[in-house]
Amino acid sequence: MAPTATRTPERGAAPRIRPARDADCAALTALVRGSSAYAGEYRRIVETVAITPEQIARDVVRVAERDGRLAGFYSLLSRPGEAELDYLFVDDVQQGSGVGAALFRHMLDEAAARGFAEVLIVAHPPARAFYERMGARIRGEKPPAGRVGWTRPVLAASTSRVGPG
Secondary structure, three states, X not given: OOOOOOOOOOOOOOOEXXXXXXXXXXXXXXXXXXXXXXXXXXXXXXXXXXXXXXXXHHOEEEEEEEXXXXXXXXXXXEEOOEEEEXXXXXXXXXXXXXXXXXXXXXXXXXXXXXXXXXXEEEOOHHHHHHHHHOOOEEEEEEOOEOOEOOOEEEEEEEOOOOOOO
């Protein structure tokens, strides 16, 4: 039996990253709900997520586009004394193309511009390796609660570049 070929997206031009707009809400919500990273037991976490105009107005939400199409986005929460990565999603087709790394670096720059020395990340367990490659370090674990029936790694990323980039 021949091995199954997998398609790895080519690293094209760097994605264009811009502020999210209210008109992006439906596409961002679809990206979250349709992410293959949240298949199986993880699906219940994203099935009711809705990216709203209120969230876009309140948080730092940035969209990555490549060739005029949505490639991914992040949402950064900013509270007194603390910044936390709320969402970082990359379109399934763009996985492995550098979009996630570009979004992550942009998010760190945004946090630094707001005066934060680090960003807290309560990660989806399969995303832990990505965040560690980006320079984030494990701080601990968050136990299961509510709809989340599994332990999640808690990481912190310095806004002074220590990871790839």
